[in-house]
Amino acid sequence: LKVRRFACIFPANPVSDMARILCTHVGSLPRPAAMVPVVRGDVPEPADWEEQLKAATAGVLTKQLEAGLDVINDGELSRRDYVSAARARMSGFGSKRQSATAADLEQSEEYAQKFKGRKGLLSLEKETVIENPACDAEIEYLPEGLKNLETEIERVTGVIASNAAFKGKPMNQYFFSSPSPGTLTTFFPNSGAHYKTHEE
Numbered sequence: 001l002k003v004r005r006f007a008c009i010f011p012a013n014p015v016s017d018m019a020r021i022l023c024t025h026v027g028s029l030p031r032p033a034a035m036v037p038v039v040r041g042d043v044p045e046p047a048d049w050e051e052q053l054k055a056a057t058a059g060v061l062t063k064q065l066e067a068g069l070d071v072i073n074d075g076e077l078s079r080r081d082y083v084s085a086a087r088a089r090m091s092g093f094g095s096k097r098q099s100a101t102a103a104d105l106e107q108s109e110e111y112a113q114k115f116k117g118r119k120g121l122l123s124l125e126k127e128t129v130i131e132n133p134a135c136d137a138e139i140e141y142l143p144e145g146l147k148n149l150e151t152e153i154e155r156v157t158g159v160i161a162s163n164a165a166f167k168g169k170p171m172n173q174y175f176f177s178s179p180s181p182g183t184l185t186t187f188f189p190n191s192g193a194h195y196k197t198h199e200e
Contacts, residue, residue: 090142094137
């Protein structure tokens with residue numbers, strides 16, 4: 001199990017719970033290779049996709065326990081990335097704007113050249129032709145978006161409930177990754193067509 005980023009959660013009751021600091025990770029975890037093209041949208045979902053997701057979810061939860069992590073998640077297995085998954089569940093992103101760039105690369109030209117040609121939600125190039133969805137209307141949750149979210153939650157909770165290895169762990173030690181509004185505006189900027197200012 002490769003944990004790229006991690007965090008330590010301090011106990012709610014520091015007097016009685018200081019025997020150890022609870023550890024977790026933040027972000028997606030490596031997916032089974034066969035799942036990657038489907039998650040990226042390069043190929044359609046196979047007929048047994050939900051069963052594949054359930055099996056992979058059980059596998060990634062088990063690996064986190066084996067690694068000694070306390071607070072765990074499903075590794076965002078079904079998501080291309082966590083910000084696109086959130087944005088797809090909402091209306092109001094009908095236009096396109098240029099992808100955000102890493103401002104510190106403006107003074108690091110030689111280093112910036114190493115990222116030339118890479119494409120992603122957040123460009124690591126000084127200049128980019130990549131365009132991301134931008135906000136141009138009122139943001140509301142879509143019915144199908146909420147249904148998709150419920151399906152994701154039900155898959156994870158169902159795997160936890162049906163697997164004896166997870167039953168001793170309280171549900172408050174499982175989590176779902178979710179981007180903050182500020183993170184969403186970094187990747188999906190405001191066009192100004194509906195919300196005139198960032199504060200709106």
